[in-house]
Amino acid sequence: MPQSIIHPDASILAAATVVGSKEHSGPLGAHFDYYGDDDRFGQNTWEKAESEMQRMAMAAALDKVCLRPNQVDMLFAGDLLNQCVGSSYGLLSYDIPYFGLYGACSTSVEGLLLASAMIGGGHAKVAVAVTSSHNAAAERQFRSPLEYGGQRPPTGQWTVTGAGAFVVASPHELPDRKALAHVTHALPGIVVDLGITDANNMGAAMAPAAVSTLLRYFDQSGTRPEDYDLIVTGDLGWEGSRILCDIMKAERCDISDRHNDCGKMIFSRNTQDTHSGGSGCGCAAVVLGSYLLPMLQRRDLRRILFMATGAMMSPDSVKQGQSIPGVAHLLCLECP
């Protein structure tokens, strides 16, 4: 097994988040930068609405640190839509070298990891990572149009309508700017498939990938769960989080007293009918950008592990009887 922890030496300077109305009504509603009342953001299709959220998040993130687009060296972006058109159209107005990513719901950390690594490697001074998901666009692509009114099982998750953008830079290049957090370590995930075939149980499909990445990280870094204030997963939801904590306990590496999941945090389990919680690329991105990073900046948290998880199947691959592979990319984030 290669030694694959990356030491990026990069800082997250700014983050901006845009969400839909349901996310705004949830427990973290007050923390997001922008929200849309009708989830359309002035557009005539859900896909264009998703693109518009990315554009808004990108513009807001740059504004927060008074950066012009021509000061950004590269852009990492991806989403859940076929051919990742949420990103390619959403960021089209920015003349910035563009790397398209597909990591399913792990895209936020995949983008942050690559942006941080390019900065740590001296290939860029400022990079931006952007990602999004839109409930209505995702449902009609992956399951059925919302108007169909399909019934969802208890293990089903609710795709978050949201976009997050993160400005990453070298701490040495822009020393006068106060960072939200430092990216001190990163570990890319290995794709893991334990044979789950139920596309309405993404949490179970992704939890083994989260276990794989966490165990490798603790092993390679020589740290333990107690060394972190919080261990946050992207969107395992209630079902996947329980599976993750159970397996970690069986592996004698109990994280249950410090684990939380963006899919559990973004919606109220009691008052918002989302079954197993939130999911989608936007879920991890907006919770990190609006809630966790400001806590790190305020030093309410000192050091956390943040791990976004993705299910790497397509509707066609599921219909063709293939099981659902998962992946989990990890960042160690520390207060500035």
Place this chain on the structure above:
Amino acid sequence: MPQSIIHPDASILAAATVVGSKEHSGPLGAHFDYYGDDDRFGQNTWEKAESEMQRMAMAAALDKVCLRPNQVDMLFAGDLLNQCVGSSYGLLSYDIPYFGLYGACSTSVEGLLLASAMIGGGHAKVAVAVTSSHNAAAERQFRSPLEYGGQRPPTGQWTVTGAGAFVVASPHELPDRKALAHVTHALPGIVVDLGITDANNMGAAMAPAAVSTLLRYFDQSGTRPEDYDLIVTGDLGWEGSRILCDIMKAERCDISDRHNDCGKMIFSRNTQDTHSGGSGCGCAAVVLGSYLLPMLQRRDLRRILFMATGAMMSPDSVKQGQSIPGVAHLLCLECP
């Protein structure tokens, strides 16, 4: 405009290619490592056949330099299928940290660029970039199933059935291995959209992106077309290549005496009915891997620019009336 040329300091150690029967019958047929008679590669769906090609290419590339999978630090992969399942399933048997990419037909260079940059930045010692496309899988996803027999216009291109895998490493880490070529410079592309809406004229949609990247590269590097033995684009085909050369001439930067295109090279214009030539992620990958890199290794070529071009639309975005954005990522490759 940021100074965005990257100096990766990485070498391509090995490449392996797998193609379908039509590609094997073409002018470069003798150069590919493996070909399939029926384009099925023992699988019962076209999508699984594409995954199998990726697995074969990956295995063959590692074999050529006697590397075991656990000596590879990271894997960059992507394809044209929805949610990039060609890659996530094709490479599932490899326990290697995985970065999923979506760059449409620019994926080969996007992967090589990121792999080289991660090596140059000290984040990896060995990385592999893999990509693929499959004519039958792409046609039924982007246009209509082959059985439908839809008529193609003269500007239409033929999606290549092929996969290519590239092993990239630091020249300092593995000094006893003879490289195929060195990656000395790289320039990520900016997404460009000049308003083409015809999904059967990808060449025209992608040519402006190739112009954008080439002009930025010559400007930033201070070099001229004469400094390169060959300037190769990924898959503009006959139509897009003509547009590229015309615009470059109008920009007073004539490349027509040293330009070629993988989409023109892979099929015979006279005997193989492919209209404007080849396309797809696999097109640039297999021509580079089987034909151009060995020419660099033999020093038949000294220094080339290799630029893969991608059209970043989806079938849905085209149906929704959106135009087709293009992107072109560039590598400067030098003989060892």
